[in-house]
Amino acid sequence: MKKIYVSAQYPGEAFERLRKEYRVQEFLGERLPTRAELLEGTAGSIAVISTVSDKIDKEFMDLLPDLKIVSNCGVGYENVDVAYATGRGVMVTNTPDVLTETTADLAWALMMSAARRVIEADAYVRRGDFKCWHPSLLLGQNIYGKTLGIFGMGRIGTAAARRAAGFGMRVIYNNRRRNVRAEKETGAVYADFPELLKESDFIIVSSPLNDETRGRFGLREFRQMKPSSIIVNVGRGPIIKERELAEALSARIICGAGLDVYESEPDVYPELLKLKNTVLLPHIGSASAETRIRMIEMAVESVELALGGETPKHLVNPEVLGQVG
Ligand code: DGY
Numbered sequence: 001m002k003k004i005y006v007s008a009q010y011p012g013e014a015f016e017r018l019r020k021e022y023r024v025q026e027f028l029g030e031r032l033p034t035r036a037e038l039l040e041g042t043a044g045s046i047a048v049i050s051t052v053s054d055k056i057d058k059e060f061m062d063l064l065p066d067l068k069i070v071s072n073c074g075v076g077y078e079n080v081d082v083a084y085a086t087g088r089g090v091m092v093t094n095t096p097d098v099l100t101e102t103t104a105d106l107a108w109a110l111m112m113s114a115a116r117r118v119i120e121a122d123a124y125v126r127r128g129d130f131k132c133w134h135p136s137l138l139l140g141q142n143i144y145g146k147t148l149g150i151f152g153m154g155r156i157g158t159a160a161a162r163r164a165a166g167f168g169m170r171v172i173y174n175n176r177r178r179n180v181r182a183e184k185e186t187g188a189v190y191a192d193f194p195e196l197l198k199e200s201d202f203i204i205v206s207s208p209l210n211d212e213t214r215g216r217f218g219l220r221e222f223r224q225m226k227p228s229s230i231i232v233n234v235g236r237g238p239i240i241k242e243r244e245l246a247e248a249l250s251a252r253i254i255c256g257a258g259l260d261v262y263e264s265e266p267d268v269y270p271e272l273l274k275l276k277n278t279v280l281l282p283h284i285g286s287a288s289a290e291t292r293i294r295m296i297e298m299a300v301e302s303v304e305l306a307l308g309g310e311t312p313k314h315l316v317n318p319e320v321l322g323q324v325g
Contacts, residue, residue, distance in 0.1 A: 002066075004303060005045040007033055007054050008073070012293040014300045022047075022307075039063060047303045049073055049296075053265070056080040061088055069306040073299040074286070075099055075155075076236060078209050082317050089323040093302035093312045097155065098294040099286035104159035106285045107204045107234045110258025113279045114230045115202070116140040120276055141201075141228060141255070143167050149200025150188065151216070152207025152235055153179040160204050161186035172199055176212065197224040202232065209236035217241065222248035230256040234285045237262035242269035249275050260285050 001023040006015065008027055015024045025041065027033045032053050033041055039060065042048055046066045050056055052074040058081060061067060069091040070080055077094045085092045113119055117140045124130060124138065148164045150157040150173040161171045162185065171188035173179070174196040182188055191199060203225070207213045217231065218241040225231070231254060233240055242263045248254050250271070258279040262268050265283060272278055286295065302312035311321065 002307075003045045004047040004049065005042040006049040007038060007041070008051050010073075010292065010296040011289060012296060014293070014296045018300060018303065047071065047307060049299050049303065050079070052076050052079050054079060056085070058084050061085060061090060069093065069303055069312070071299040071302040071306075071312075073295050076208060077316055078236070086317045086320045086323075089320060091302075091306050091312060091315055091320050092317050093299070093306070093314045094316055095295045095298040096314055098298055099291050100155040100159050102288045102291040103156045103206075103234055103285040104163060105288075106260060106281070107156070107160045107206065107232055108163055110232045110234070110260060110279055110281065111202050111204065111230065112143060114232070114256040114258040114277070115143050119279050141230075143169070143202070145169065146201035147172060147199055149173065149191070149196045149203040151175075151196065151203055151205045151239075152213070153182045153188065154206065154208070156234065157204065157206040158182040158186060160206060161188045172196060175207075194224060197221055198226075200229060201226065202230050205231065205233040205235045205239055207235045207239060209238055213239045215239070215241055217245070219244040219248060219253070222253045225254050227252060228255050230254070230258065232258040234260045237265060242272060245269075246271035246275065249277055 003023045003025060004018060006024060006026040009029060018024050027041060032051060038054055042064060045064055047069045049071045056070050056079060061084060067090050070085060071093045072080055073095055075094055075096045077092060080092050082092050117138050121138050145168045147170045150161050153173040153175040157173065164171045171186055172191040173188045174191055174193050178190050216239050245257060246269055249257055256277040260281045261283055268280060272280065302314060305312040
C-alpha cells in the first residue's frame with residue numbers, strides 16, 4: 001500500500017476512508033515531530049498532511065521522489081516552499097474558510113481580555129486578593145462605541161469586522177487593496193496605514209505574512225497609535241516586531257496587546273512574558289474541536305482528490321496542473 005504521512009494527531013475519524021486504500025502513518029502524541037523525525041517518518045510517502053509548523057522545503061521534498069501532494073492543515077502555508085513544490089510537480093493545498101469564524105472569535109477574545117484585563121483579574125481572584133469590591137479595581141476600557149482597525153481585510157479580518165456591529169463600533173481597515181465586498185458586508189471604511197494607526201482604538205492584525213507585511217508594526221508605528229490603544233495579532237508573528245512591541249508596552253506608548261502568534265514560535269520574546277498588559281496565547285486561533293475536525297477533513301479530501309487524479313479544491317499552486325501527469 002502506498003504511504004500517506006500525517007505529521008500530527010487529530011481528533012475525529014478523518015483517516016478512516018484513506019486507510020482502505022493507503023497506509024496512513026500518523027505522528028501520534030501531543031507534540032509535533034522534530035525535523036529529524038519528520039524527515040525519517042515521511043520516507044516513501046506519496047502524500048503528506050502537514051501543519052503550519054512543518055518546514056516543507058527543498059531538502060524535505062528532495063527526499064520524497066514520489067510525493068504528489070502536500071496538504072497543509074491550516075490556512076497559512078508560508079511553511080511550504082510553494083515555488084519549489086510547483087517546479088517539482090507537487091500540489092500544495094491549504095484549509096481556508098473553515099477556520100475563519102473560529103479565528104475571528106479568538107481575535108475578539110484577545111481584544112476583550114486585554115481591554116477588560118480579564119487574565120489579570122482571574123489571577124487576582126485565584127491569588128485570594130479579592131477581599132472587597134472597589135471603584136478603582138482593575139479598571140479597563142470600553143470596547144463598545146470605539147474604533148476598530150483591521151489590518152488585513154481577508155476572510156478573518158472581515159469576520160472580525162462583522163462582529164463589531166454588535167458593539168456599535170466604527171470599523172476602518174487597511175489592506176493591500178480595497179475590499180469592496182467586505183465594506184458592503186461590514187460597513188468598514190478603507191483607511192491608509194497612517195490613518196489606521198492614528199484612528200484605531202483597537203487594531204486586529206489578520207493579514208498573511210509576506211514581504212509587505214513582515215515587520216510592519218514596530219516602534220515607529222506604535223508611536224503613531226493612541227496611548228490607549230490595544231493591538232491584537234491573530235495573523236502571523238513576524239508582522240509585529242516583538243522586541244519593539246515589548247518596549248512600547250512597558251513604556252506605555254500603547255496600552256496593551258493580545259498575541260496568538262509570535263516571531264519565532266514557539267519562543268516568545270522574554271520581556272513580553274513579564275508584562276501584565278499583554279495577553280499571550282499559544283497559537284490557538286483555529287483551535288476549536290469542531291473547526292479542527294473540519295480542517296483535517298478538508299486536508300484529507302484534498303489528498304483523496306489529488307491522488308484520485310482530480311484537482312483539489314484548495315490548490316494554492318494551480319500552475320502545477322500543467323505538470324502533473
Ligand atoms: C492557520 O490555519 O494558518 C493557523 O494559523 C494554524 O492552524
